[in-house]
Amino acid sequence: MIFLDMLLHAQARHQTYLCVGLDPDPARLPGRWRGRVEHLFDFCAAIVDATADLVCAFKPQIAYFAAHGAEGQLERLLAHIRVAAPEVPIILDAKRGDIGSTAEQYAKEAFERYGADAVTLSPFMGFDSVEPYLRYPGKGVFLLCRTSNPGGDDLQAQRLADVPGQPRLFEHIAALAQGPWNRHGQVGLVVGATYPQEIERVRAIAPTVPLLMPGVGAQGGDAVAAVRAGWRGDATGRTTGPVIVNASRAILYAAGGADYADAARTQAERLRALLATATQRHAPQRVN
Numbered sequence: 001m002i003f004l005d006m007l008l009h010a011q012a013r014h015q016t017y018l019c020v021g022l023d024p025d026p027a028r029l030p031g032r033w034r035g036r037v038e039h040l041f042d043f044c045a046a047i048v049d050a051t052a053d054l055v056c057a058f059k060p061q062i063a064y065f066a067a068h069g070a071e072g073q074l075e076r077l078l079a080h081i082r083v084a085a086p087e088v089p090i091i092l093d094a095k096r097g098d099i100g101s102t103a104e105q106y107a108k109e110a111f112e113r114y115g116a117d118a119v120t121l122s123p124f125m126g127f128d129s130v131e132p133y134l135r136y137p138g139k140g141v142f143l144l145c146r147t148s149n150p151g152g153d154d155l156q157a158q159r160l161a162d163v164p165g166q167p168r169l170f171e172h173i174a175a176l177a178q179g180p181w182n183r184h185g186q187v188g189l190v191v192g193a194t195y196p197q198e199i200e201r202v203r204a205i206a207p208t209v210p211l212l213m214p215g216v217g218a219q220g221g222d223a224v225a226a227v228r229a230g231w232r233g234d235a236t237g238r239t240t241g242p243v244i245v246n247a248s249r250a251i252l253y254a255a256g257g258a259d260y261a262d263a264a265r266t267q268a269e270r271l272r273a274l275l276a277t278a279t280q281r282h283a284p285q286r287v288n
């Protein structure tokens, strides 16, 4: 199944906009696993098992594994998600961006080595740095647009004097993602839940692309405002502009002891319910 269909199907089936980010920090592992890199997989797999029916995506962050030479555990984790939650798409958070020949290798890593359904990318180097990922039919890419961090403004809010209307950079990225860069419906955007006004603006420019919205929980973003700004549906409640709200630390480290997976589930349930209030008239349509 292609990424977008998987996403909409998981959203409808699990009645959720929640994505759990898998960012395992060895220093924050529970109990006797604390500081022990060899337990990154065990920790994340338990989180996956505890939350699989509450999410529309999982988003493993590659740096949390690569920093410790634990890519093998990341491979095992993706394989585990496939078995434990075959209906849930996996967004590999890698934020790659490089010339075409190198991008081909990164695309191979994301889609062939790890078997992800989508990947996060920086659009900074232009379309030829994104195109190698789009050669994988049905796979998704999420371009950084208006990121969740305050420093995102440094570049993303700058106006482009040579583009008609002098849009801000993030607005121009949104227009590219909705239009010329999105030849086969594979492109989405990353917009921080910390900036609902900018989400509103991005949605006006890019009405149908999926929006990945990190920044709730630890970064203090307003989850409900973000969904209200980003989600679009028709009169029947069918999603026409999907949103995916990511939370990592708020769920992973909801408790520091043996009950960490139960606590993660409780947090995920709370956040899922909160997100549902944002589109109360139109919960994702249920499918079997």
Ligand SMILES: O=C(O)c1cc(=O)[nH]c(=O)n1[C@@H]1O[C@H](COP(=O)(O)O)[C@@H](O)[C@H]1O
Pocket (backbone or CB within 6 Å): 021, 023, 061, 093, 095, 120, 146, 147, 148, 149, 190, 191, 192, 214, 215, 216, 217, 218, 219, 246, 247, 248, 249, 250
């Ligand atoms: O691409 C991302 O996922 C991303 C983009 C962005 O603008 N801000 C952002 O926080 N992220 C990622 O989303 C996750 C947020 O983690 P928490 O703040 O713990 O929920 C991390 O994995 C970040 O790398």
